[in-house]
Amino acid sequence: MKNSVLFQYMKHKAALIFLVLNKNQHIIEANNYAIELIGNDILNKSINEIALDFSKSIDFKLIVNDESKRHLLNIITEKGLPQTYYFTFMHTDSETIAIGETNSSEIEDLRMSLVSMNNELSNLTRELHKKNAELIKLNDLKNQFLGMAAHDLRNPIGIVLNYSEYLLDETSDTLNDEQIELMDTIKNTSRFMVNLLNDLLDISSIESGKLTLDLAPSDISKFITTNCALNQVLAIKKNIKIVSEIESSLPLITMDENKMVQVLNNLITNAVKFSLPNTEILVKAIKSEDKLVISESDQGQGIPQNEIKNLFKPFERTSVRSTRGEKSTGLGLTITRRIIEGHKGTITVESTVGIGTTFSIIIPYQ
Amino acid sequence: MDKYEEYFKNLLDGNKSACAGIVNNLLNESIDIMDLYTLYFQQSMYKIGELWEFNKISVSKEHLATAITESMMSFVYPKIFGAEHNGKKVIVSCPVNEYHQIGPKMVADVYELHGWDSYFLGANNPDDELFRLIEEKKPDLLALSLSIYFNLPSLIKVIEKVKNFYPNLPIIVGGQAFNWGGRNSLNQFPSIDYIEDVKMLNSFIE
Numbered sequence: 110m111k112n113s114v115l116f117q118y119m120k121h122k123a124a125l126i127f128l129v130l131n132k133n134q135h136i137i138e139a140n141n142y143a144i145e146l147i148g149n150d151i152l153n154k155s156i157n158e159i160a161l162d163f164s165k166s167i168d169f170k171l172i173v174n175d176e177s178k179r180h181l182l183n184i185i186t187e188k189g190l191p192q193t194y195y196f197t198f199m200h201t202d203s204e205t206i207a208i209g210e211t212n213s214s215e216i217e218d219l220r221m222s223l224v225s226m227n228n229e230l231s232n233l234t235r236e237l238h239k240k241n242a243e244l245i246k247l248n249d250l251k252n253q254f255l256g257m258a259a260h261d262l263r264n265p266i267g268i269v270l271n272y273s274e275y276l277l278d279e280t281s282d283t284l285n286d287e288q289i290e291l292m293d294t295i296k297n298t299s300r301f302m303v304n305l306l307n308d309l310l311d312i313s314s315i316e317s318g319k320l321t322l323d324l325a326p327s328d329i330s331k332f333i334t335t336n337c338a339l340n341q342v343l344a345i346k347k348n349i350k351i352v353s354e355i356e357s358s359l360p361l362i363t364m365d366e367n368k369m370v371q372v373l374n375n376l377i378t379n380a381v382k383f384s385l386p387n388t389e390i391l392v393k394a395i396k397s398e399d400k401l402v403i404s405e406s407d408q409g410q411g412i413p414q415n416e417i418k419n420l421f422k423p424f425e426r427t428s429v430r431s432t433r434g435e436k437s438t439g440l441g442l443t444i445t446r447r448i449i450e451g452h453k454g455t456i457t458v459e460s461t462v463g464i465g466t467t468f469s470i471i472i473p474y475q
Numbered sequence: 476m477d478k479y480e481e482y483f484k485n486l487l488d489g490n491k492s493a494c495a496g497i498v499n500n501l502l503n504e505s506i507d508i509m510d511l512y513t514l515y516f517q518q519s520m521y522k523i524g525e526l527w528e529f530n531k532i533s534v535s536k537e538h539l540a541t542a543i544t545e546s547m548m549s550f551v552y553p554k555i556f557g558a559e560h561n562g563k564k565v566i567v568s569c570p571v572n573e574y575h576q577i578g579p580k581m582v583a584d585v586y587e588l589h590g591w592d593s594y595f596l597g598a599n600n601p602d603d604e605l606f607r608l609i610e611e612k613k614p615d616l617l618a619l620s621l622s623i624y625f626n627l628p629s630l631i632k633v634i635e636k637v638k639n640f641y642p643n644l645p646i647i648v649g650g651q652a653f654n655w656g657g658r659n660s661l662n663q664f665p666s667i668d669y670i671e672d673v674k675m676l677n678s679f680i681e
Contacts, residue, residue: 221574224538225599228576231545232597235552235580239587242556 126184126194126209130156134173134205143209148187156207160184161191173198173205184209249317256313263306270299301436308440311371312423315447322368322451326361329394329401336370337392340377347386347433351377356395363475368448373405375441376468380407382431383466396474404469411462420458421446483519487532489539491546498547508551508588512581513673516544520577524651544577551584561590564614568596568605570629575622578650582618585673589680591615602633609641616645618670621652631660638664647679 119127120140126147129138136159139151147159157169161183172180179195186192194209273296281289314320337351344351373392380390388408395402410429412420419425424439431437449456454472476484478497485493501511520540527537567583569576576598583593594612596605609617617637621630630648637644648661649670661667670676 220535220538224541224574227538227542227545228574228598231542231549231580232576232595234549235583235595238549238552239556242553245557 125211126196126207128156128207128209130173130205130207132203134170137204146186146192147184156182172196173207174200176200182209252313252317255309256317259306259309259313263303263310266299266302266306270296270303273299301438305438305440308438308444311444312440315444320447320451322365324363324365327364327366327369329359329362329403330355332366332369333373333392333394333403336373337377340374340381343378344381344390347381347384349381349384349386349388349390351390351392354391354393359394359396359401360474362401362472364452364472365448368451372445372448372470373403375445376405379437379441380405380409380466382433382435382437383407383429384409385432397471399474401472401474402469403472404467406465406467408465411464412458412460412466413462414460417458417460421456479515479518482515483522486519486540486543487523487526487536489536489543491543494543494547495550498550502550502554508554509585509673509677511551512584516548516577517581517673520544521651541575541577545580548577548580548584555584555587558588558590560592562592563590563616564592564594564612565616565618566594566596566605566608566612566614567618567620568600569598569620569622570626570633571601572599572629573621573623573626574598575651576620578622579618579620581673582620582649582670582676585676586618586680589677591680602636605633606636606640609637609644614644616647618647618649621648621650621657624652624655624657627652627657627660634661634664634667647676649676 123140124142126143127140128136128143131137133155134157135153135155136151137153139147144151151159155169156173157167160167160169162169172182176198179197182194182196183191184194193211195212196207196209199206199208273292277289277292277296284292333353333355337353341351377390377392384390384407390408391404391406393402393404393406410432412427412429416427416429420427421442423443426437426439446456449470449472452472453475454470456471457469458466459469460466478501482494482497485497498511498515501515523532523537523540526532527534565583565586567579567586569579580595583595586593594608594614596608619630619633621627630652634646634648637646643666645666645668646664647668647670649672653669653671658669661669668679670679
């Protein structure tokens, strides 16, 4: 009676693997737990068909015949992931009873390790968010400081620039060549500093999330023609020709014209700086689907491929040098990209060393 | 099914992505952080704890629900850590062998919401680590949490040590363990406040 109750329990309810093997070590009976774990086709399989043996070196016959200890076997489960069971084999005259159990203390250790690791991970996540918030605050402070410093420096430097220009214009006939050269250096240096301070002010306001766009419908054809003509005045000094090709009847585009002037000027002045004399800069505008595409191509020196990814980062410089020693603040393209992104657009670069560079701006028609 | 019931059902089923969906919706609807903490995270975990205590769910299920809740709390962090700081600092910790850290983590977050800098040391925290942080941060307050009553001796031990080395450091104590007793054992120490729940904590900070 007791044996029968025990057998029924093992067969139907026990949470362990219970198998009966014949003399050939094939499974002739399996309990519900084993069938659910290993699969309906468990019967008639041999023990080596349900257990993993990566190195093909396990002597299953020896294991099954060894009643003296428990044997660790990794069982192939129906769900895919193998599970570890500790097997005890007991023999009768004609059959072998195999019982596979899990190690509860091992599982408990694992559970506690997972709890600890989860605690650690979630605490690190919290720490990371806290540090991130601190960094955002520090970055805001940096931008605030940068903005204030640039703003306070811009006026005095602007005065130096204006006075040096005035002196050069009004008193150049009373100055000797050396004095004119010195005044010219003061003028050029202070102009560079004013540009740098303007760029720093732009960057600090953009970084602080204060990029405000004054959006209005613009005639892109007029916009490009006017700005190409203005830049031609500077380009002519290097005998560089600026050409524009604009698709006819382009619809009005909604944009901040002042900010887009900054973008176009940045791209064209960069092209002039890095192009050799007697070359051409081409500015094109077309409508592609519901987007406006403005491209600016030069016949300059080109940018090595591995340096393109750094082009839009602040203060990053490429190995390419301007052809007449013109200076750059290192912020122009960063500001350009932020302005384009503010218009929900993108800017891309294609360049071949020795052939030239093309910047393409894509802005959606809204 | 109301939102809380839906959240609780998914938490009990271990359905993390469904819980995340509900929490993110609540955050998008600008739920008050304290409401999210008390009406969802705290209420659901109290219920889970109760189900475990009455042998209705396994400890594994309880741990899974805990892990999911901690994960849900991380969605709130961007809203918590933006507050202006008032220069005050609190260290929040659990004694050795105390593995339940959601409650104390909420305490640390509530302090952050009130502009304090909170340093959360986590569960099962060795005394040395706590003392190292007290030395480093010089906090204005120490908050200790106890969820399992049997860990009370560990808590008393750490309070004794802290009071010995830092007699002027105020301490607050709280946690589910005190539902089973032990509050009187805190009376032997000066400058210790027992905080019953998040609502009381809010009033205490204010």
